[in-house]
Amino acid sequence: MTIDTSMTWLIALYIFMLAAFTGYEVISRVPSILHTPLMSGSNFIHGIVVVGALHALLNASSLFGQIVSFVAVAFGAANAAGGYVVTDRMLAMFKSSGAGKK
């Protein structure tokens, strides 16, 4: 049995459309005090590009492909790791006046 996992351009458009609405809806309810951590948090999420870069690197068969995808993995990893650390640091500082007593 074979299962077809390929994606038509139409399905891709559906995915894009739904994801765009999701992003819009999730963000539109965020209080402005969280805008900076949120920008850095969404910055972290597009660090997922490292997965695409890893795919390219592990499938590379030419020197050019290896060099460029090596750079891509390093950049993508920096995006993901850096985005995570700064977001985590910022969010860890937010506390309410009630929470301090616990």
Add this chain to the structure above:
Amino acid sequence: MFVQHILGLSGLCAAILFIFGLKRMSSPVTALSGIVVAGIGMVVAIAASFLVVFDLSEQVRPHLTVNLVLALVALTIGGGWAWLRGKKVEMTAMPQMVALYNGMGGGAAAAVAAVELSARDASSAVVLAVTAAGALIGSISLTGSVIAWAKLDGRISKPFRFGGQRIVNGALFAATVLLGIALVFFFDCQALPFIAVLFFFGALAFGVMMTLPIGGADMPVVISLYNAFTGLAVGLEGYALQNPALMIAGMVVGSAGTLLTVLMAKAMNRSLANVLFSNFGDAVVQGSGGAQGEMKSADASDAAVAMRYAASVVIIPGYGLAVAQAQQKLYEFVKLLQAAGIDVKFAIHPVAGRMPGHMNVLLAEAGVPYDIIYDMEDINADFANTDVALVIGANDVVNPAARTDKSSPIYGMPILDADQARQVYVVKRGQGKGYSGVENLLFFQENCSMVYGDAQAVLTRMIQAVKDLGA
């Protein structure tokens, strides 16, 4: 085949965790767990992507060892460097750090596109066009973010402008897009590598040219825009790689980032096009004729005593407070006032700091609880009933000229109505102008007194003055 399914499911898992994490980040109570959830999603996706080694084509198999080593080295170098920098970076320098990380994400997307194009096995014109579009947006985001970083970090201080710049930039952009179209149509042609190189250079150069003329005050909006760009580029490369996780994560960030960008531009009363294409900051100095009366100065301890005997105090912090590293001192002063039963609130303008919400982060760092911090819309009506407004290191965001003076470049910008408080104290280093270079009418008002000095030193004296009263 089996590996493909595991990969697909891990991607789905990551996408769910990302959206759930982002959702949790939308409230200060659950925000910290939100980033952890998203982080787990990332680890799952990265770990699973190594499974592809079990499903390689014959052509790639001989390179497997080298590629695996390269992958681990790249992950360690990139991730390790960013992790250490992220741990050490000062909270005031956060915006430029985010810009830098964002640029790297854009660069990664562009590099992935370059690899895909160089493999020359793309199946259809649609995939090619999408790959090229992702490459274009990712490249712009890379160089644009680097310029934004350099500007915020003080490495480039002056906006770079010349006559006909808009035409040159427009031509460069059009040429790059044409090259991208040529890439799709002449994909089988011998000259392809040549076209591709020109295309990438054009896109990278456009990122630089587009960002150089934009003034430092507008950089937050620009960073947010490039954040959305990178998301979009990642989403498009996700389609090129047939990877739904990348598509979803990229597009979620693309739309969220666009919304955030529009919100920021709105907070400054500018349209996005205005930020990107008008050379703000050129036409200043005019419109300063409206300032009448004289600036009065007051002693720090007098101001402190006035606040000690007030019933309500609203503090308006600005970036100058963070530059002076005086947030801790300020909170110490606030705690003294609170202990005396005075109602103290913080009022934050949407663009206080160098990025919306940046001031909140800086106050949170000093330990100020977020429930005494108010947004502009929530507090503006209260100023008329406020005894003392204390402005520290802020300037343009309390300038009443934004309401009254049509000739002022900041006319129409929403401001904090500090001028309506019974008494206003402005802590300021000198008599200079604000970031926009506009004269502040508030300083000349009857109910306003200036307290000159470094914020750190002034607050130390204020704390001392209040303590002396208690003794």
